[in-house]
Amino acid sequence: MSILPRGHLVALLSAALLPASAMAAATCEVIPDSMTEFPASVGKPEYRKELLPAHDVRLTVTVGADGRATEVAVESSEDPEPARRSALLWRYQCQGKQGGVAEWVLHHPAQQCQLNITSKNYNPPRYPPKTFRAGVQGQVLLGLQPQGDRQLARKVYIAKSSGSEALDQAALEAGRKWSFDCSGPVDGTEPAQDVPITFALN
CATH class of the missing domain: 3.30.1150.10 (Fusion Protein Consisting Of Minor Coat Protein, Glycine Rich Linker, Tola, And A His Tag; Chain: A; Domain 2)
Known part of the structure; x- marks a missing residue:
């Protein structure tokens, strides 16, 4: 039976005692094909409404073990709900098999x-x-x-x-x-x- 050095053993025990939220979440990325299947939306159309200008949307997506979004946080100068709905439709790939977090900035070109x-x-x-x-x-x-x-x-x-x-x-x-x-x-x-x-x- 191999014996771990004292420092390694302490580190392992400390990690085991940490709550899940304190551990670093795995990094995830959105799968491009899923964004092609469900294009990013800017919202519900309204007759005679001005077209939206180009803008960026910052997304933080919590991803489950199945590669689906479980929670989406959005920062946007426009209505955030369309971006949140879109992110919930997309699929994600994470390091490991326990899910994780995807963070990126989505650029919307000017609406035509x-x-x-x-x-x-x-x-x-x-x-x-x-x-x-x-x-x-x-x-x-x-x-x-x-x-x-x-x-x-x-x-x-x-x-x-x-x-x-x-x-x-x-x-x-x-x-x-x-x-x-x-x-x-x-x-x-x-x-x-x-x-x-x-x-x-x-």
């Missing part, structure tokens, strides 16, 4: 596109008949990122589920038909926007 309200009004979400008859209600938060010359929402995703797969799917189908008014062709750097869609029986 605004949702075309007419296209939204002409293509409203359709309440699925079976879901309606079953009395299922809910709200979907739909994420939209415009891309390309036609400025359609090339990237459409569920930023927050209603809890009903049928309602989520109905929202996705509608969102794919909506268009944006942009100052010119845009690429994948254009910030995404969140659009709330409510399915109610009354």
Whole structure:
């Protein structure tokens, strides 16, 4: 049986007695593919609202052992909620298998596109008949990122589920038909926007 030197033994015992919060958390990084799947959002669109200028968002994300965010702290000159929702959707890779903390500054370029309200009004979400008859209600938060010359929402995703797969799917189908008014062709750097869609029986 090997015997540890006294100094090493004391260090090990001290570490064992420390609370988990006092130990250094493992460093984590966001997985780029997950950010591509769920583009960083700048918020809910409002008709005739001024487009947001370029700005930075400082994120501190606590990551669980499964690589998912469990807590998100945001520092931003703009509404922090869209960044927090986005960070909760992303996946992370940490040193070791116990989770950790990811810290970085996310840069949002100046917003160039605004949702075309007419296209939204002409293509409203359709309440699925079976879901309606079953009395299922809910709200979907739909994420939209415009891309390309036609400025359609090339990237459409569920930023927050209603809890009903049928309602989520109905929202996705509608969102794919909506268009944006942009100052010119845009690429994948254009910030995404969140659009709330409510399915109610009354």
